[in-house]
Amino acid sequence: MSTEIPPPGETPRPARRDAEATKAAILRAARHFLARQAHADITLKAVAERAGVSPPLILKYFGNKDAVFARVMSFEEDAEALLGAPLEDLGRHMVRHVLVSQREHGSDPLLRIAFAPFQGDHGDILRANFRAQVTTRLAARLPGPDAGLRAELALAALLGLGVMFGIARGTDVRSTPVDETVERYGPLVQAQLIPRAY
Amino acid sequence: MSTEIPPPGETPRPARRDAEATKAAILRAARHFLARQAHADITLKAVAERAGVSPPLILKYFGNKDAVFARVMSFEEDAEALLGAPLEDLGRHMVRHVLVSQREHGSDPLLRIAFAPFQGDHGDILRANFRAQVTTRLAARLPGPDAGLRAELALAALLGLGVMFGIARGTDVRSTPVDETVERYGPLVQAQLIPRAY
Numbered sequence: 009m010s011t012e013i014p015p016p017g018e019t020p021r022p023a024r025r026d027a028e029a030t031k032a033a034i035l036r037a038a039r040h041f042l043a044r045q046a047h048a049d050i051t052l053k054a055v056a057e058r059a060g061v062s063p064p065l066i067l068k069y070f071g072n073k074d075a076v077f078a079r080v081m082s083f084e085e086d087a088e089a090l091l092g093a094p095l096e097d098l099g100r101h102m103v104r105h106v107l108v109s110q111r112e113h114g115s116d117p118l119l120r121i122a123f124a125p126f127q128g129d130h131g132d133i134l135r136a137n138f139r140a141q142v143t144t145r146l147a148a149r150l151p152g153p154d155a156g157l158r159a160e161l162a163l164a165a166l167l168g169l170g171v172m173f174g175i176a177r178g179t180d181v182r183s184t185p186v187d188e189t190v191e192r193y194g195p196l197v198q199a200q201l202i203p204r205a206y
Numbered sequence: 207m208s209t210e211i212p213p214p215g216e217t218p219r220p221a222r223r224d225a226e227a228t229k230a231a232i233l234r235a236a237r238h239f240l241a242r243q244a245h246a247d248i249t250l251k252a253v254a255e256r257a258g259v260s261p262p263l264i265l266k267y268f269g270n271k272d273a274v275f276a277r278v279m280s281f282e283e284d285a286e287a288l289l290g291a292p293l294e295d296l297g298r299h300m301v302r303h304v305l306v307s308q309r310e311h312g313s314d315p316l317l318r319i320a321f322a323p324f325q326g327d328h329g330d331i332l333r334a335n336f337r338a339q340v341t342t343r344l345a346a347r348l349p350g351p352d353a354g355l356r357a358e359l360a361l362a363a364l365l366g367l368g369v370m371f372g373i374a375r376g377t378d379v380r381s382t383p384v385d386e387t388v389e390r391y392g393p394l395v396q397a398q399l400i401p402r403a404y
Contacts, residue, residue: 046244121374122320160376161391168366176319178358196394
């Protein structure tokens with residue numbers, strides 16, 4: 009409802025914006041599949057279909073399938089959302105984030121690490137990114153000793169919740185209101201974040 | 207050291223025993239891969255190599271690759287070992303079981319469910335077996351309300367520990383003595399098994 013004139017830097021440039029929007033759609037589609045199945049099972053055709061573009065357009069923009077995947081192996085944005093709460097409420101916030109992502113999108117962003125292949129560059133890059141962008145970042149916020157171990161154990165509990173909800177498809181957790189599961193499971197995660205002595 | 211003569215039913219029959227041993231080796235090899243990678247990535251050749259047999263021998267015994275996999279989709283034996291402790295110590299026991307399996311075998315048997323494909327019979331059978339043989343069996347032992355949900359959340363924490371140790375390869379959890387992680391993480395699992403009011 010603003011009547012202000014947009015500043016010069018924000019003048020829309022339709023053509024470029026369209027290319028950017030298309031690239032973003034391709035990356036979103038690749039991300040969608042990487043959060044749901046093994047790398048080897050994902051075809052360029054499936055990514056193209058989901059993005060509403062042709063496979064050759066993906067090749068034009070990115071070169072090849074692996075180059076697309078390389079662009080979506082960052083956990084940077086996911087970590088931002090996952091860790092976006094004050095420490096005293098972080099356990100509950102993270103549990104809620106995983107559950108809401110699973111309910112709304114059929115997966116959660118952390119779960120991509122569960123599909124990291126045992127061998128090869130793809131898995132190693134995912135593991136390194138997960139460590140640097142999620143584990144280390146969480147550990148840096150934790151008071152007390154053994155922050156690295158406690159960050160890993162808190163994240164383990166969250167990863168398992170995603171596996172149980174999204175892959176094992178546990179009937180009870182899927183039919184329980186988010187708030188109730190947050191109340192039950194949040195304190196478990198929180199117990200790793202703030203050690204008893206604190 | 208017994209000098210007793212074996213009863214007639216136990217007279218060794220080498221030829222048959224060899225075939226059984228070979229089949230068992232094939233199933234062990236299939237199980238090994240299914241606990242480590244996606245179904246689609248596993249070749250008959252790899253299973254044969256690991257079992258020390260030829261691919262045609264696998265086909266002779268089982269018919270095809272999927273028939274081999276169908277034989278190793280049970281969690282029956284795993285559940286026996288995982289749940290083999292009194293309720294008051296079950297949380298710690300289960301955490302120890304996952305950690306020791308990961309350390310000794312590079313995976314844990316529950317983790318097979320994390321590789322269950324989203325689509326297709328293979329994933330659906332794994333999910334149904336996991337529910338019937340692990341979740342439901344654990345839930346049946348739990349006192350108090352919402353036993354099904356609490357069983358799923360306890361198993362979620364264990365699944366996540368396997369993902370963090372075996373797939374994300376968390377450096378801290380991998381370098382921490384089993385006993386210490388059991389002390390830290392066991393109570394989280396136990397908290398789901400026995401509700402506070404009990």
